[in-house]
Amino acid sequence: AQSVTQLDSQVPVFEEAPVELRCNYSSSVSVYLFWYVQYPNQGLQLLLKYLSGSTLVKGINGFEAEFNKSQTSFHLRKPSVHISDTAEYFCAVSERNRDDKIIFGKGTRLHILP
Amino acid sequence: DAGVTQSPTHLIKTRGQQVTLRCSPKSGHDTVSWYQQALGQGPQFIFQYYEEEERQRGNFPDRFSGHQFPNYSSELNVNALWLGDSALYLCASSVAGNHEQYFGPGTRLTVT
Numbered sequence: 589a590q591s592v593t594q595l596d597s598q599v600p601v602f603e604e605a606p607v608e609l610r611c612n613y614s615s616s617v618s619v620y621l622f623w624y625v626q627y628p629n630q631g632l633q634l635l636l637k638y639l640s641g642s643t644l645v646k647g648i649n650g651f652e653a654e655f656n657k658s659q660t661s662f663h664l665r666k667p668s669v670h671i672s673d674t675a676e677y678f679c680a681v682s683e684r685n686r687d688d689k690i691i692f693g694k695g696t697r698l699h700i701l702p
Numbered sequence: 703d704a705g706v707t708q709s710p711t712h713l714i715k716t717r718g719q720q721v722t723l724r725c726s727p728k729s730g731h732d733t734v735s736w737y738q739q740a741l742g743q744g745p746q747f748i749f750q751y752y753e754e755e756e757r758q759r760g761n762f763p764d765r766f767s768g769h770q771f772p773n774y775s776s777e778l779n780v781n782a783l784w785l786g787d788s789a790l791y792l793c794a795s796s797v798a799g800n801h802e803q804y805f806g807p808g809t810r811l812t813v814t
Contacts, residue, residue, distance in 0.1 A: 678744050
């Protein structure tokens with residue numbers, strides 16, 4: 589079985605500052621890794637995904653994430669945040685090579701300070 | 703190209719009642735998954751439908767049931783509603799053999 593731990597429930601950061609949202613996962617099998625964003629009163633939008641290959645993955649809206657197999661981490665980063673990045677961010681995993689359910693973390697609320 | 707659509711947007715029900723939520727997948731998608739997102743939590747997998755059959759199920763009681771139609775759209779039914787069933791219900795669609803799921807905007811269910 590897989591599990592996802594998002595280490596911070598809330599992250600406040602000043603506008604134009606860099607941010608890192610932390611994610612660790614646990615799995616006995618190989619997984620795909622995802623970051624989703626949820627804006628207030630909306631569904632989930634895929635930010636980026638790691639399937640294979642380069643461990644540095646670039647996504648939409650200037651976000652990127654790095655897969656670290658030895659530390660079983662998939663931290664999300666952005667060099668300069670904007671007020672429009674205010675949202676809930678979810679790290680997620682699914683079992684590789686299966687049309688499988690997605691297991692989500694509890695989410696990290698990114699709060700941009702003016 | 704319309705994405706995943708869900709109806710209704712909001713719903714208020716009383717304890718003990720039954721509810722049906724609907725989902726239309728993204729064009730070209732044949733697999734539908736349902737998730738429950740309680741307030742302040744991440745989405746939890748309920749079940750997945752493919753070829754009109756339930757293919758996987760999460761840790762949810764039998765009060766939660768579903769259906770997939772020949773046009774790939776899907777329904778989620780919840781019987782004997784509890785207060786704890788209040789949540790955002792998300793539908794996601796995908797293509798069989800492809801891991802990537804696309805989510806709809808959700809249905810907000812409130813049980814009073």
